[in-house]
Amino acid sequence: MDESPLDRSIQFIKGVGPQRAALLGRLGLQTVSDLLFNLPRDLLDLTQVTPMGSIVEGESCQVRGRVVDLDARPTRKGGTVTGVAIEAHGQYVRGIWFNQPWILPKFRFNDCVLFSGKPKRRAGRWEFSSPHVQWLDPDDTDAHGGVIPRYHLTEGLKMPEMRRITRGAVEEFAHLVPDPLPEACRAELELPSLAQAVRLVHLPVTVEQFQQGLRRIVHQDLLEFQLGLSLRRRAWQRTAMAPVIPLTAKVDARIRRLFPFPFTGGQDRAIREICHDLGLGRAMHRLLQADVGAGKTVVAIYSLLLTVAAGYQGVLMAPTEVLARQHWQTLERCLAHSRVERVLLTGQLTPAERREAQEKIRSGQAQLIVGTQALIQKDVSFGRLGLVVIDEQHRFGVRQRARFAADAITPHTLVMTATPIPRSLCLTQFGDLDLSLMDELPPGRQPVSTHIVATGPQQTKAWEFLVRKLAAGRQAYVVCPRIEGEEESLAMTEPPATGEDGTAVAPAPPANTSSAEQVFKELRTGLLKDFRVGLLHGQLAGEHKQEIMRLFRAGELQALVSTTVIEVGVDVPNASLLVVFDAERFGLAQLHQLRGRVGRGVHQGYCFLFPSSATPESQKRLEVLVRHSSGFEVAEADFRLRGPGDVLGTRQHGDLPLESADLFRDASLLPTTRDQAQELVRSGRLDTPEYAPLKQRVLSRFGELMEISGGG
Numbered sequence: 001m002d003e004s005p006l007d008r009s010i011q012f013i014k015g016v017g018p019q020r021a022a023l024l025g026r027l028g029l030q031t032v033s034d035l036l037f038n039l040p041r042d043l044l045d046l047t048q049v050t051p052m053g054s055i056v057e058g059e060s061c062q063v064r065g066r067v068v069d070l071d072a073r074p075t076r077k078g079g080t081v082t083g084v085a086i087e088a089h090g091q092y093v094r095g096i097w098f099n100q101p102w103i104l105p106k107f108r109f110n111d112c113v114l115f116s117g118k119p120k121r122r123a124g125r126w127e128f129s130s131p132h133v134q135w136l137d138p139d140d141t142d143a144h145g146g147v148i149p150r151y152h153l154t155e156g157l158k159m160p161e162m163r164r165i166t167r168g169a170v171e172e173f174a175h176l177v178p179d180p181l182p183e184a185c186r187a188e189l190e191l192p193s194l195a196q197a198v199r200l201v202h203l204p205v206t207v208e209q210f211q212q213g214l215r216r217i218v219h220q221d222l223l224e225f226q227l228g229l230s231l232r233r234r235a236w237q238r239t240a241m242a243p244v245i246p247l248t249a250k251v252d253a254r255i256r257r258l259f260p261f262p263f264t265g266g267q268d269r270a271i272r273e274i275c276h277d278l279g280l281g282r283a284m285h286r287l288l289q290a291d292v293g294a295g296k297t298v299v300a301i302y303s304l305l306l307t308v309a310a311g312y313q314g315v316l317m318a319p320t321e322v323l324a325r326q327h328w329q330t331l332e333r334c335l336a337h338s339r340v341e342r343v344l345l346t347g348q349l350t351p352a353e354r355r356e357a358q359e360k361i362r363s364g365q366a367q368l369i370v371g372t373q374a375l376i377q378k379d380v381s382f383g384r385l386g387l388v389v390i391d392e393q394h395r396f397g398v399r400q401r402a403r404f405a406a407d408a409i410t411p412h413t414l415v416m417t418a419t420p421i422p423r424s425l426c427l428t429q430f431g432d433l434d435l436s437l438m439d440e441l442p443p444g445r446q447p448v449s450t451h452i453v454a455t456g457p458q459q460t461k462a463w464e465f466l467v468r469k470l471a472a473g474r475q476a477y478v479v480c481p482r483i484e485g486e487e488e489s490l491a492m493t494e495p496p497a498t499g500e501d502g503t504a505v506a507p508a509p510p511a512n513t514s515s516a517e518q519v520f521k522e523l524r525t526g527l528l529k530d531f532r533v534g535l536l537h538g539q540l541a542g543e544h545k546q547e548i549m550r551l552f553r554a555g556e557l558q559a560l561v562s563t564t565v566i567e568v569g570v571d572v573p574n575a576s577l578l579v580v581f582d583a584e585r586f587g588l589a590q591l592h593q594l595r596g597r598v599g600r601g602v603h604q605g606y607c608f609l610f611p612s613s614a615t616p617e618s619q620k621r622l623e624v625l626v627r628h629s630s631g632f633e634v635a636e637a638d639f640r641l642r643g644p645g646d647v648l649g650t651r652q653h654g655d656l657p658l659e660s661a662d663l664f665r666d667a668s669l670l671p672t673t674r675d676q677a678q679e680l681v682r683s684g685r686l687d688t689p690e691y692a693p694l695k696q697r698v699l700s701r702f703g704e705l706m707e708i709s710g711g712g
Contacts, residue, residue, distance in 0.1 A: 005176055006033040013169050020165070026154040035169050036177065036198050039214065039660050040149035044136065045207050047147060052091035055119050055126055063093055063119075064136075067111040072104050086113060093119065093126040095133070102616045112136040147204045166202050174198045180694040181220065189676075191216050215669070221661045222669055226677035227686065227694070228702030229431040234681055236432075237282050242410050243386045245278035245310040255305045258334050259298065266290075266440035270299045273436045274414060278306065278387070284412035287426070290438035291631040292418050292596025293445055297327065299438070300389045301334060303414055308340055308367045312386025315411075316370045319392045321346050321542055322549065322565050327391070328370045330571075335368075345371035345380070348542035385411045392417055418596065419589045420631035422639040425663065431674065439632055447629035448595050448605035452583075452622050455610075462608045463527055466577050470531050470558050474603060476577035478523065478561045479594055480516040481585045483537045519581060520561040531558040538565050564590065566597055573601030583609035584618035588638035591622075592631050639664060657702065 010029055011021030029035050050061040065086030072082045075098075082097040082104050095115055097103045107113075117131035137150065137159055151162045177195040179186070186193065192200065192212065200213025256263070263271070270288055277284035290296035304314035316331075318324040328344045335342065343357045343366040354374075360366035364383025369375065388411050415433060426435060453462045466476055520535040534548045534557040545565075551557045553572050560566070560575075564586075578598045583591065591609070599605020609622050624637040663670075680686040686695050 005173055006031065006036070008032050010035055013165060014172070015165055015168060020157070020161070023154055023157045024165075027152060032169060032173050033177075035166060036174060036202075037217065037660065038151065038166070039201060039217065040210075041152050042150050043204075043207065043210055044134070044148040044150055047206070049114070052088055052093055052126070055093070057121050058118055060116070060118050062114055062116045064088060064112070064114050065093065067107050067109055067113065068092070070104060070107055070109070072101055086115065093128060095128045095131045097130050100130075100616075106133075147207055147210060149202060149204070149210070170199055170202045174202075178693070180697045181223075182690050182694075184690075189219075191219060194220060218661045218666045219669055219673060221659050222666065222673040223677055224694075224698050224701060225658060225661075226431060226670075226674045227680065227698045229674075230677045230681040231686075231698065233285070233432045236285065236410070242281060242283040242412050243307075243310065243312050244281045245307055245312065245386060245412070247275045247279065247306060251306060251309045254309075255302055258301075258305075258338070261442070263298065264295060264438075264440050264442055266438035267295055267299055270296075270436040270438055271302055273434070274299070274303050275306065277434070278303070278412055283410040284387075284414065285433045286414050286436060287433040288414060288416045288436045288438065289420055289426070290416070290418055291420055291441065292593060293441055293600060294418075294438045295442055296416050296418060296438060297330060300391070300414065300416060301331065303387060304368055304389060305340070307387040307412075310386065312384050313361070313364060313366065313382055314368050314386060315375060315382075315388045316368075317375050317388065317390050318370070318372060320565060321348060321372055322545060322570065323391065324370055324372045325546060325549070326570055331368065331370060340367050341365055342368040342370070345369060345374050346542075347372060347374050349374075385409075387412045387414065389414045389416060392419070418631070419593060420635040422635050422663075425639070439630065446599060446604055448578075448599045448607050450595065450607040450609065450626050450629075452609045452611065452619070452626060459610060462579070462610075465606075466579065466608075467527065469577055469606075470528070473574075474577060475552065475555065475557070475572060475575040476559045476579065477566060477575060477594075477597055478519060478559060478579045478581070479566070480519055480561065480563060480581045483516050483539055483563055484518075516561050516563050523559065523561060528559055532556060533559045533561060536560055536562040536565055538563060564594065566594070570597055571600055572597070574603070576601070576603040576605050578605070578607045579610060580608070581610050582612045583622060584611045584613060584615075588621060588624055588634050588641070589631070591625055592634045595625065596631075 011018050048062050049064045065088040068087045069085035079099045080101045084095045084107050114134040115128050115131040117128040119126045119128050174195050179194045197213040197216035200209045204210035307314040343360050345357045362381050453459050524533045536548045552560045576598050595607045628634050
């Protein structure tokens with residue numbers, strides 16, 4: 001078969017050649033098709049620029065000019081005011097920012113910029129208060145109108161070259177772009193063809209044209225991805241026969257009697273959805289999203305006990321030894337008077353203990369199994385597995401769920417996370433799962449009082465508050481981002497400080513270091529010398545970690561210096577205080593998880609965030625936690641600030657394989673494309689000849705990644 005012109009090397013495009021092809025290769029552009037679908041990074045709209053002489057007070061406008069003056073000065077109340085003047089054709093306007101001194105270094109003399117906002121006339125001159133600013137590239141300054149796409153560049157490649165090469169490729173090849181979406185479907189959805197969309201994105205006359213083209217290309221990208229998820233879901237439903245686990249009033253009452261409290265509305269709703277799935281006879285794949293402290297473990301235990309009551313084994317898998325043992329202890333308390341046979345399987349067992357546990361699991365004698373990734377090793381097999389509950393799914397590789405499946409029977413799967421995930425990520429990272437949401441906290445649970453504490457007197461006051469609370473019987477976590485630090489603190493080697501009269505001076509707070517071991521040594525000999533302080537981190541032996549947690553849980557340790565091993569699952573109701581060193585080093589979702597360790601009992605919880613550097617960006621991020629107690633709100637803010645890559649706390653196993661979609665910008669298209677994809681698969685339309693090109697494209701993009709075949 002002849003090579004398509006779209007698959008040709010980029011160097012054969014007119015005006016490119018081997019040298020420029022090498023530069024374009026650095027941007028990941030190898031073929032003609034790559035160039036056509038290399039979307040602009042942004043759009044410069046010069047169609048709405050208002051001449052400075054035509055400004056009207058109070059009316060939104062956009063002006064363009066060259067920076068001619070920069071100044072910053074203090075105000076009488078101790079704040080700052082920053083001013084930037086721009087000039088065009090002998091006329092001037094000024095941008096003014098209050099208490100934002102970091103704005104000034106962003107500007108340089110002779111920068112060409114756009115100011116957008118509502119101008120006011122002050123002292124005979126035009127001023128914009130905190131205008132939106134768009135910096136123009138030097139290559140944009142001679143463009144006196146129109147809509148101008150701007151592309152990502154690399155050293156040696158200038159914007160005019162990139163625009164010229166792209167324009168030439170669009171004019172020569174765009175009409176050859178195939179469209180896997182049938183024409184009737186495009187008409188139904190009011191979408192242009194992909195060939196038209198490519199022209200609209202690269203050669204727009206208006207912003208609306210650009211948006212129309214971009215929406216079509218993004219729609220295609222998301223639709224194909226959602227079709228991959230829908231095909232995988234269908235494959236599971238067709239081939240994955242699962243146990244039928246019925247719910248009876250008798251079993252429901254028996255399970256509820258184990259809990260000394262009524263369930264919340266959110267817990268009852270999640271249980272209803274799970275029980276419905278368990279009774280269908282095809283494998284459940286459900287994501288249970290719960291805010292920190294909403295009681296997802298109760299829902300997990302209910303589901304597992306229902307499974308055991310039906311004669312099947314239930315598994316609860318956690319990402320860490322600490323969390324697995326926490327779940328184990330919760331189950332032990334819950335089932336203290338129960339005949340349910342249960343087993344704990346982790347990497348810390350002796351060979352003899354492991355062999356005994358494995359035999360009980362293989363024979364089916366063990367009805368309820370709790371463990372870590374030790375559960376998915378090759379030497380572990382199950383006698384009669386009915387339900388797998390995976391806690392904190394994002395800590396595991398995406399494919400690990402499948403390792404529990406036997407040849408003929410696939411167990412039901414419930415994935416849980418207490419790190420609320422933005423809806424757009426749910427529809428992609430977990431798009432093949434049904435979703436249950438629990439955002440309702442148990443009665444009496446108070447939001448944790450959260451404070452950003454600057455260095456100096458503020459931190460001294462925070463430590464004094466913490467010491468008073470410890471003296472009153474409360475407990476505290478002190479969290480650091482690292483186990484060891486290179487820096488040594490003077491507090492370790494200097495003798496106790498004394499005043500001029502020889503009396504002892506109160507110990508200074510520990511230096512804001514990120515080392516847990518260092519902070520532990522300083523607190524134990526300094527501020528917290530009158531209390532028992534423990535140290536917990538991932539490099540300690542398993543038995544040591546268990547003993548430290550036992551002592552803290554029993555109240556024999558008043559403070560626990562730790563890394564993020566206490567991030568999820570650790571439940572000590574008397575712990576009401578949290579200090580986080582170098583707070584800006586943590587993600588917001590991670591800080592919200594840590595904050596969830598306190599305030600779990602009857603006492604008000606307090607969280608003190610100690611940043612080591614107070615940049616505007618870090619301050620803005622940390623203020624989200626002060627403003628929002630809901631993990632769902634924190635997650636959305638984290639997503640906006642950081643993008644999808646790190647929102648879940650770790651990089652995903654193979655980040656989302658999207659080509660042009662941006663999950664934040666294009667969030668509104670996600671539910672639409674998901675519904676369309678599910679309808680195409682459910683109705684069988686995707687299997688018709690008309691849709692064969694679309695299905696083939698989905699399989700070529702996602703077949704191997706999602707483990708789906710042509711049969712789908």
